[in-house]
Amino acid sequence: xxxxxxxxxxxxxxxxxxxxxxxxxxxxxxxxxxxxxxxxxxxxxxxxxxxxxxxxxxxxxxxxxxxxxxxxxxxxxxxxxxxxxxxxxxxxxxxxxxxxxxxxxxxxxxxxxxxxxxxxxxxxxxxxxxxxxxxxxxxxxxxxxxxxxxxx
Numbered sequence: 001x002x003x004x005x006x007x008x009x010x011x012x013x014x015x016x017x018x019x020x021x022x023x024x025x026x027x028x029x030x031x032x033x034x035x036x037x038x039x040x041x042x043x044x045x046x047x048x049x050x051x052x053x054x055x056x057x058x059x060x061x062x063x064x065x066x067x068x069x070x071x072x073x074x075x076x077x078x079x080x081x082x083x084x085x086x087x088x089x090x091x092x093x094x095x096x097x098x099x100x101x102x103x104x105x106x107x108x109x110x111x112x113x114x115x116x117x118x119x120x121x122x123x124x125x126x127x128x129x130x131x132x133x134x135x136x137x138x139x140x141x142x143x144x145x146x147x148x149x150x151x152x
Contacts, residue, residue, distance in 0.1 A: 009117035054079035082131035090136025
């Protein structure tokens with residue numbers, strides 16, 4: 001049972017977080033649409049940057065080294081550093097937190113859970129999670145600093 005929970009959190013929780021973005025988009029109010037736009041820009045940039053870093057600094061995943069089976073729905077063959085899942089989750093969480101602290105804290109907990117689950121699932125080392133979290137947070141702050149505003 002524990003393995004199924006880890007597999008769910010490591011593989012699918014990120015998609016529930018993205019679904020929450022669409023809920024925020026549907027809610028009336030310019031700030032919600034602006035929040036979603038910032039989140040989409042941040043996660044797009046984070047994905048590109050993390051994939052570039054993986055290509056520049058290829059690293060083995062824990063399951064490649066320790067021989068234990070990873071606890072994820074699909075096995076990734078790219079590099080481990082940084083964790084793209086964690087980077088995306090923290091970019092999403094930080095962007096939402098910058099706009100709405102209450103909802104943002106829920107997303108931050110979700111991002112942290114994803115990072116821990118990725119380590120427990122044997123697909124990342126703690127350093128991969130830390131780097132992904134830092135990358136997601138920094139990019140979100142930069143996107144917020146540029147502050148793309150929607151026309152009313």
